[in-house]
Amino acid sequence: MQLSPLEIIRRESLQKLRDLGINPYPAEEFKTTATIKDIINNFEDFDGKEVVLAGRMMSRRIMGKASFAELKDASGRMQIYINRDEISSDDEGTMYNTVFKKLLDMGDIIGIKGEVFKTKVGEESVNVKELTVLSKSLRPLPVVKTDADGKVHDAFSDNEQRYRRRYVDLIVNDHVKETFIKRTKITTSMREFFNTRGYLEVETPILQPIPGGAAARPFMTHHNALDMPLYLRIANELYLKRLIVGGFDAVYEFAKDFRNEGMDRTHNPEFTVMELYVAYKDYNWMMSMTEELLEKICLDTNNTSEVMIGNNKVSFKAPYPRVPILEAIKIHTGFDVAGMNEVELRDVCKKVGIDVDETMGIGKMIDELFGEKCEHHYIQPTFITDYPKEMSPLTKEHRTNPALTERFELMVNGKELANAYSELNDPIDQRARFEDQLALSEKGDDEAMFIDQDFIRALEYGMPPTSGIGIGIDRLVMFMTNNASIQEVLFFPQMKPEKKAPSVELNDDEKVLFEMLKKVNKILLNDLKIQSEFSNKKWDKTLKGLTKHNLAKVSNTDDGLFVELI
Secondary structure (H helix, E strand, C coil), rough: CCCCCHHHHHHHHHHHHHHHCCCCCCCCCCCCCCCCHHHHCCCHHCCCCCCEEEEEEEEEEEEEEEEEEEEECEEEEEEEEEHHHHHHHCCCCCCCCCHHHHCCCCCEEEEEEEEEEEECCEEEEEEEEEEEEEEECCCCCCCCEEECCCCECCCCCHHHHHHHHHHHHHHHHHHHHHHHHHHHHHHHHHHHHHHHCCEEEECCCCCEEECCCCCCCCCEECCCCCCCCECCCCCCHHHHHHHHCCCEEEEEEEEEECCCCCCCECCCCCCEEEEEEECCCCCHHHHHHHHHHHHHHHHHCCCCEHHHEECEEEEECCCCCCEEEEHHHHHHHHCCCCCCCCCHHHHHHHHHCCCCCCCCCHHHHHHHHHHCHHHHCCCEEEEECEEHHCCCEEEECCCCCEEECCCEEEEECCCCEEEEECCCCCHHHHHHHHHHHHHHEEEEEEEECCHHHHHHHHHHHCCEEEEEEEEEEHHHHHHHHHCCCCCHCCCCCCCCCCCCCCCCCCCCHHHHHHHHHHHCCCEEEHHHHCCCCCCCHHHHHHHHHHHHHHEEEEEEEEEEEEEEEE
C-alpha cells in the first residue's frame, strides 16, 4: 500500500502515542454528560458547570502554553480552550507539549472534561481539564476553509468522491447531514400518521419467485438451498394485498424495491417506497388522505406547507387539483386520444415527435404521450386520474367508464410522487388482465407483468374493496430538502467500481496524462493532446509510456482515433 507523506507522519504519531503508553483506540466506554447542541442552546444552564464531551477535532490554533481547537460531535461544533498546566500533570507538560501539539491531528476523535464558559468575545467554550485520545485518524480530512468574505476554499465538493466516501462528506459538509436528518423526520411523520389511525406496519419478502406488482425489469438471483431462480422485488403490492385478503383492514410497509433499469438524477436501481392498503376505501378517499398526509409531512419537516423545489415554490397545502390523464393529453397535445386503437395512437405519437415501435401497446404509448408532453407542466401537486385499462393491470375498472380505471398518480414539480388505485379484487378480471400482460411480453415488452397464479388464488378467496398507494420516499425527500439529484438523498448510491491507481511507477508526465484520462475514460486522441498542452515530443513519449504500462490503448473508429483506459 502506497502512503502519502501525511499518512506516513500520522502512522508515526500513532506509534509514538503507544510508546508513551497511550492506547489510541481504547475499548472502555467513554461516558459523556452533554452534547454541544445542548450547551449552546441552553448556555445559562451549563455556564460554569463541568461537562464531558466527545467528538472530532476539526481545527486547532496553537498559542504557546494555551490553544484553541474546534470540537465537532453529532449535534454541532464548539470551541474548546486547552491550557498546558490544566491537562498536563508532569513537569514536561507531555499531554500538552507532545500529545496535543505534536501527535494529534485534524480529524482525531478525543474526549474532554472541562468547565463551560464564554470568552471575552462572547463565544461559548469549554475550558478543558482532561483530554483523552479516543481514535487516531490515519487519513487527513479535506481542509475546507472560509475566508473573511465568506468564500469557501478547497471544499470537498466533487460528487464522485462525495458519494463514494460519504463518511468524509458527512464529516466536512454539515448541510449533508441535515438532509438525512430530514429524511428520518419524513418517515417518522408518515409512521405517526398511520399508527394513530391503527394501521399495521408489516414486512414482506424481498426475494420473490415472481416479480409482481409493477411493470419493470427485475434483478434475478439464485437460491442455492432450494435450487430455484428468485427475483429481487420490484414492488411489494401483491403481498400486502394478500394480507388484506387474510383479514387485516390496513397495512403499510417501507420497502426496498429493485428495478434493473436506467440510472439518472431521479432514478436509482435500489429505491425506497412506502405502500399502504386500506380495506373498504376507494381512490377518491385515498386522494383526500394523501393531501392530508403530505401537508403534515411538510409541516413536520420544514415547519411550513410551502417548499422551494429548484426555482419553484411548491405548496403542499390541501386540496390539490384533479385532472383526468386523457384530458391532460388533449390539453397539452391538442389530440383527443380517448377510444383510439393502437394504429391511431401510433400515428398521434409520430405526429408529436415521440418514437414508438411495434412492441408498444396502447398503455405504453399513452404513458409516453403523457410523460413527454404533459408531465412537466404540473409543478404544483396535482392528481392525474382515470388511466386507461391497458395502463393499469391491477386497478379496478372505472365505475362509469369501462375503458378506464380508478387510478391516480400525484405529480409534483413535473415528476410522479405517488401512484394509487381502487384495487382490482375481481379474480376473473385480474386473470384476464394478467393474460393481456403476457401477450405484451410475447411481443417483446420486457417490462410486462408476470402472471402470479397464487395471487389470483388469494383473490378467489375474496378481497374486500380496497384502495392502495405507493409513495416514492427518495423522491419525496428530494422535494422536501430541495435536492435535484437522488444521489444526494441516498447515503450510499450505486456507482461504477472505482478505477484503481496503477501499480506501476509512472513519471510525472505520465501521471498527469493518466489523471486526465481517468476523468473521461475515453476521448478523441487529438482532443486529449490539446488539453494536455504537451509538446509533440513529450506527447508521443508520454502516450507510449501509458500504452506500454497497459493503462491505455488507442483505437481507430469511424469517428476517428480514440484513446481510452484499459
